[in-house]
Amino acid sequence: MTRFLFWFHTGxxxxxxxxxxxxxxxxxxxxxQSSQLKSRHPGKISLELPSLERLDRIHFESLxxxxxxxxxGIVVGLLWAKKLSRMNELAGDPRVILxxxxxxxxxxxxxxxxxxxxxxxxxxxxxxxxxxLLLLTFLSPHRGIYFS
Numbered sequence: 001m002t003r004f005l006f007w008f009h010t011g012x013x014x015x016x017x018x019x020x021x022x023x024x025x026x027x028x029x030x031x032x033q034s035s036q037l038k039s040r041h042p043g044k045i046s047l048e049l050p051s052l053e054r055l056d057r058i059h060f061e062s063l064x065x066x067x068x069x070x071x072x073g074i075v076v077g078l079l080w081a082k083k084l085s086r087m088n089e090l091a092g093d094p095r096v097i098l099x100x101x102x103x104x105x106x107x108x109x110x111x112x113x114x115x116x117x118x119x120x121x122x123x124x125x126x127x128x129x130x131x132x133l134l135l136l137t138f139l140s141p142h143r144g145i146y147f148s
Contacts, residue, residue: 005080012073017134019066020106024131026059027124034121056120060113063127067106074099098137105130 033049049055077096081087090096109126113119 002080002083005076005083009073009076009080012069012076014073016066016068016070016073017138019062019069020131020134021066022062023059023066024128026055026062027127027131030055030059030124031121031128034124052120059124059127063106063110063113067103067110070106071103074103094140095137098133098140102130102134102137105133 029049030052033052033055036049037052050058078087078090081090109123109130113123
């Protein structure tokens with residue numbers, strides 16, 4: 001059962017990460033397209049990019065999927081650690097702490113975007129900044145709770 005939880009946790013986190021990569025990519029393209037459309041001399045690239053509405057939809061859908069899968073991966077990771085009786089080791093693990101923080105920020109930006117209070121450049125820029133934090137999370141040291 002612990003091996004299943006490990007692989008399920010890993011699969012969910014990787015799938016969530018993939019969704020968040022797409023969200024960050026769409027956000028970067030949104031920022032680029034928005035900048036090009038606001039300038040008086042739009043470049044050739046703006047003609048080849050999707051519309052802002054389409055980029056916003058791709059961003060929102062991939063952000064929604066990514067944040068849910070990433071969060072489920074965290075929950076399954078907690079269940080896995082509990083099954084191994086190693087919950088106390090998680091409190092000081094930098095990757096676990098950053099994962100919770102990153103997931104909370106993603107839920108926050110998703111909630112603001114979902115509520116339609118904000119759209120556009122601020123949400124896109126926030127997504128890119130949080131994605132940088134997500135990259136730092138994956139690059140951070142991990143104590144590694146493995147099978148016993």
